[in-house]
Amino acid sequence: MTTMTQPADQQVAGGPLNDAQTQLREATTILGYDDGLHAMLAAPRREVTVSIPLRRDDSRIELLTGHRVQHSLTRGPAKGGLRYSPDVNLDEVRALAMWMTWKCALLDVPYGGAKGGIRIDPRQYSQAELERVTRRYTSEISPLIGPERDIPAPDIGTDENTMAWLMDTYSAQQGHTVLGVTTGKPVSLGGSRGRATATSRGVVQVALAALRSRGIDPAGATAAVQGFGKVGRYAARFLAEAGVRVAAVSDQYGTTAASAGLPIPAVEEHVDATGSVVGFACGDQVDDLLTLDVDLLVVAAVEGVLHAGNAAEVRAQVIVEGANGPTTPEADVILQDAGRLVVPDILANAGGVIVSYFEWVQANQAYWWSAAEVEAQLADRMTSAWERVSEHAARLDLPLRTAATCLAVERVAQAHLLRGLYP
Secondary structure: OEEEEEEOOOOOOHHHHHHHHHHHHHHHHHHHOOHHHHHHOOOOOEEEEEEEEEOOOOOOEEEEEEEEEEOOOOOOOOOEEEEEEEEOOOHHHHHHHHHHHHHHOOOOOEEEEEEOOOOOOOOHHOOHHHHHHHHHHHHHHHHHOEEEOOEEOOOOOHHHHHHHHHHHHHHHOOOOHHHHHOOOOOOOOOOOOOOOOOOHHHHHHHHHHHHHHOOHHHHHEEEEOOOOOHHHHHHHHHHHHOOOEEEEEEEEEEEEEEEOOOOOHHHHHHHHHHOOOOOOOOEEEEOOHHHOOEEEEEEOOOOOOOOOHHHHHHOOOOEEOOOOOOHHHHHHHHHHOOOOHHHHHHHOHHHHHHHHHHHHHHHHOOOOOOHHHHHHHHHHHHHHHHHHHHHHHHHOOOHHHHHHHHHHHHHHHHHHHHHHOOO
8 A cells, every 4th residue: 555645834934824814904994903813814713634645546555634713613613615726724724714704794694704625636636536625624514514603615636526416425424414614516415506606796897887997997997817627717708798898718727818808608618628718719828817908807717816016017907816816915915005906805705605695595594596686696695795895995085995894804803893802
């Protein structure tokens, strides 16, 4: 028997956790909170790291590492995605859990924030291996999760099948089916209609509102979308359907662009056939999608793609964060000074957690909504949040990110203060 192990998890200097903590410190300073309250808001409530032994299809044993962080439980059970990526580390998961807390609070969803991750490249593993990884991870963290405790959902590298395995494993341990332990499941297993495209719909709804706030008619606007996965693909589709000319899209392998606008349905067919946007017959290669001369830039890939080294080169008037944490604090300052409008992740990509909440409600009631009902409720929540954040930013002369973070942090802090300290 051959045993393989991954390198030990390492703390990352700077990175997403530093960005999240910087944003929180700015908000608590503006709100006038003392160091004790800041410390409570900054620290995760609970976190666990687990070892995941995997028997590969060729009988080798490989040891993987997984994490689950519950940042806050003050406003309700924890909620957050589960990602499979070779770049997963504990600090990243801590940052993502914190951002989930602010996102849920900003949208007034009765959850706290959580996040999970396994350091694995899912492209290098069979479906059977991924199922074994998911089931073992679920069994390791099962004491921490549940409909009233912590509800995972899909993220990078995971999908509805992953959630079905997680739900089944947890249910087997409980001795009965527990549909509400996770969201993002197949519709036939209690998933919500509209969940797969919810994040993208929310991104596009606020993107169109942001363009209009800058006096740009979406019907004549141009856009570039970085990332063509769960969020970027459907964001590009919905932007095109709204009349926006999508001039470029990219994935981890490269970029395809067309100044006259890409035929997004054809790009999707190409991706389904080849696995990448690269090589699309009607598109051209460009060096850097992030710096294209377009009205709207949707960043829907990973954290930290806009940073001090490239932010000054961004020419889009509106930047919408479809990914979590794609803009560093240094880049925020540069973009703000250049007059760019950045719609922050905790507002822009909140559609996923909103419809996850709808799915959780439906599962707990065993009553399922129509797609039209889901989309109407989603649009109402996103529009209300956009208006609330925009008004707060204008009234206090704050960037949208700072305004959104202050509103969210204040809501969580109020809940802390109302509940008091035990004992």
